[in-house]
Amino acid sequence: MQFNTKLIPFAIAMAFAGSASAQEIIKIGHVGPVSGPSSHLGKDNENGARMAIEDLNAKNPQINGKPVKFVLQAEDDASDPKQGTTVAQKLVDSHVNGVVGHLNSGTSIPASKIYSDAGIPQVSPATTQTKYTQQGFKTTFRIVANDAKLGGTLGAYAVNKLGAKKIAVIDDRTAYGQGVKDEFVKGATKAKPGVQIVAKEFTTDKATDFNAILTTIKAKNPDLVFFGGMDSVGGPLLRQMKALGINAKYMGGDGLCTDALPRLSGDNAPESVVTCAEAGGVSPELQKNMDDFRARYKKKYNQEVQLYAPYVYDSVMVIAQAMTDAKSSDPAKYLPYLANIKYQGVTGLIAFDSKGDIKDGSLTLFTYRNGVKTKTEVIK
Structure with a gap:
């Protein structure tokens, strides 16, 4: 498989170079609605997560000098709060090392308590409801601007x-x-x-x-x-x-x-x-990275990015970077590094405030021209 190594920071690439023998399995959970009315958005998110996992594993990753393999455990919450908490508990019971998701605020907020109680970091690429990061959970993060x-x-x-x-x-x-x-x-x-x-x-x-x-x-x-x-x-x-x-x-x-x-x-x-x-957006100097990601995505899945796949990709990469910095995939050990991360991703610089909200989150305004979604401006 070919991919643009520029999208993976040098620190990760160097730390992850090594043998594939005796690999530790690192489970990353992803949750989104891959059934129901928003299934096209949930599948878009899941595709972004799979791209990130494949890109990481293509580097024969190591953490603390030991070979690891990242595995995606993808679950469907169908945009339903009850199903969202059920699959959240399933991920906890499966001992995932981190969670990316959920798409909808209505599922992400109740699930966040389950992850918090288990001490498992949750990075949402799409949850915008302000309450999500105002619950006092140390495990809760988002990489997009809030409502x-x-x-x-x-x-x-x-x-x-x-x-x-x-x-x-x-x-x-x-x-x-x-x-x-x-x-x-x-x-x-x-x-x-x-x-x-x-x-x-x-x-x-x-x-x-x-x-x-x-x-x-x-x-x-x-x-x-x-x-x-x-x-x-x-x-x-x-x-x-x-x-x-x-x-x-x-x-x-x-x-x-x-x-x-x-x-x-x-x-x-x-x-x-x-x-x-x-609830996101890149400045002109970062547009090439986003364009490259979209081109890779289209080539791989034969469809355009729907909405948040790039933010899902970065969410996976942020967790991987925190593990690399902490020299451990143990949630309790890498969580402090995640809280203090500074990561240059496809979608821009990712760093969190004390609540887990992204610092200096951007918004991008769009209209539609000839049936095509068209950017008008990026607002910081």
Whole structure:
């Protein structure tokens, strides 16, 4: 297998060079929804984890002078909190050395206590709900910006850049959807106190018919609709908005901001309508690394990166780097090194604050041009 060794830091490459005999097996757990409405995002994440594991093992890795082999234990939480805690306990019982995941805040937050109780580090590449890192768990980390930054930035952008004056908000009642919606409202009203939130509606993360709430919203004549939730609901919602003649701008967070949105909305995601944000982003000087990763991913899986595969890749690599620094795969021994990591990854420099949030997290704003997700700007 060929891969770009520039994506693996020199320290890891040197520490991992060695014999493959008498290998210690290091289990990395990954959890995401590989079934259900968000399965395309969960599989994207799992693919990123597998790429990282394969890249590490291709270097014949060593830790503390002893050969090791990284093994991925991938589990499906189906975006369901109950299933999320079940598979979290399964990973604990399997004695994994670290966990990457979950995708959804609603599954990641309850699972985080299980990992904390077991002392197993959890690095999420996608969980944005602020509560995730505010529980006091020393094992909990994320490498993307949280909802306070994501939703707040979108709220300010809606009123200051898009000129929104009358806003309707909808969420899917999940921890993520409600959280990003609440932060959006805070950001919008703080940026322009006179802005009107003319409607507050909610649906579910499995809904398909939005006629009732959209009819209510249409009567309020908003110039912008914000949706807190995933693309599997947000796409059909946009399609039904247009069918009802709601000609408002449409905004959402990272769950909405996928390559699949045009397809899910019936190819109805023109540039003049949609603005969304991804809870991450690279500055221009790091764009080549991201482009190289995306090209490798497409060659390997014959599809484009959907959303967070690069952040999953970096999450695995961050755990591996911490183990290398600690000279141990024992969670109790490498956890302090993970908390103090400084790692230059595909997605940028990764370092954590005292709560486990990424320092100086970026956001990337996107629109859609000719049905293609297109970057507009990166905001620090």
